[in-house]
Amino acid sequence: MSTKVAIVADRVGWEERQLISAAPDLGLEIDWVNDESLCLGDAKAPSIDGYDALLIRSRSYTRGGLLATLAESKGVAVLNSASAIHACENKLVLRAVLDAAGVPVPDFRLVLSRKDFDKALDDLGLPVVLKPVYGGMGKRVTLIRDSDLAHSVYDYVEDLGHAFEQACLMEPYLGGGSIRCLVVGEQIVAAAEFESAGADWRSNAALGNQSRALADDSEVQKVVDGVVDQLGAGIYGVDLFKTPSGYLVNEVNHAPAWRGVASTTGVDIPSAVARHVQEILA
Ligand SMILES: Nc1ncnc2c1ncn2[C@@H]1O[C@H](COP(=O)(O)OP(=O)(O)O)[C@@H](O)[C@H]1O
Numbered sequence: 001m002s003t004k005v006a007i008v009a010d011r012v013g014w015e016e017r018q019l020i021s022a023a024p025d026l027g028l029e030i031d032w033v034n035d036e037s038l039c040l041g042d043a044k045a046p047s048i049d050g051y052d053a054l055l056i057r058s059r060s061y062t063r064g065g066l067l068a069t070l071a072e073s074k075g076v077a078v079l080n081s082a083s084a085i086h087a088c089e090n091k092l093v094l095r096a097v098l099d100a101a102g103v104p105v106p107d108f109r110l111v112l113s114r115k116d117f118d119k120a121l122d123d124l125g126l127p128v129v130l131k132p133v134y135g136g137m138g139k140r141v142t143l144i145r146d147s148d149l150a151h152s153v154y155d156y157v158e159d160l161g162h163a164f165e166q167a168c169l170m171e172p173y174l175g176g177g178s179i180r181c182l183v184v185g186e187q188i189v190a191a192a193e194f195e196s197a198g199a200d201w202r203s204n205a206a207l208g209n210q211s212r213a214l215a216d217d218s219e220v221q222k223v224v225d226g227v228v229d230q231l232g233a234g235i236y237g238v239d240l241f242k243t244p245s246g247y248l249v250n251e252v253n254h255a256p257a258w259r260g261v262a263s264t265t266g267v268d269i270p271s272a273v274a275r276h277v278q279e280i281l282a
């Protein structure tokens with residue numbers, strides 16, 4: 001009998017489609033379950049009854065962690081773990097966890113007010129990057145090269161409706177490229193270096209960019225091992241910056257896109273995910 005997995009997500013994207021179409025050959029039965037229709041809380045919630053595992057792929061910054069927490073508490077196997085999702089959903093929490101464990105992260109300041117903003121600018125000097133604590137897909141990540149612009153940018157932040165949206169990190173600008181390591185289980189299964197290309201300065205995997213496969217690198221391995229030690233085995237997109245003083249972990253995506261690394265490296269990601277699911281359930 002094949003293993004039944006529910007992909008819990010807001011929509012079926014490229015990665016989810018790849019998993020669903022590869023499933024029969026991998027000994028899995030995979031359905032998409034809309035993350036806004038689970039109504040969890042009941043120990044026998046019909047929406048997830050009968051599944052051996054839930055693969056949480058919500059792109060929202062709040063749904064994944066909430067759903068994983070509740071499903072885990074009812075004894076359902078959940079990937080990634082609720083604690084890993086919670087840590088990754090919040091850029092500041094993740095950096096605090098990694099930093100405390102000695103995993104290198106960028107220098108940054110928490111900006112909750114204009115006072116913080118001014119002080120952080122003084123501390124870090126231009127150019128800086130301002131980004132939301134709760135964010136994704138590169139949205140609102142702002143490169144500030146020019147002090148004339150800096151204060152006007154903060155006007156827009158201040159006008160956002162909610163303190164949740166206003167909370168930002170400021171950090172030094174660390175160059176035009178980044179490295180995406182796709183981790184499945186405890187291993188890096190694919191890694192690529194992304195350069196920003198075209199009109200956008202960001203090299204986010206979701207924004208479209210140029211990339212090349214990254215050869216095995218013991219320094220990268222060490223940093224990623226440090227991340228996995230903290231979060232536990234899982235499916236992660238670990239984003240690194242390469243700096244003169246070594247690799248720094250920018251962020252970890254808990255429902256990573258992998259179209260970019262898959263097409264750059266040719267790695268069969270669905271097989272790796274299927275192996276990981278079977279290992280968890282064994
Ligand atoms: N400090 C930084 N220095 C240089 N580029 C950055 C910095 N922070 C973010 N970027 C660029 O912006 C992109 C999006 O930022 P990121 O921190 O990954 O937020 P998101 O969660 O929106 O993906 C990154 O992939 C990178 O290209």
Ligand SMILES: [Mg+2]
Nearest residue numbers: 138204239251
């Ligand atoms: Mg990112």
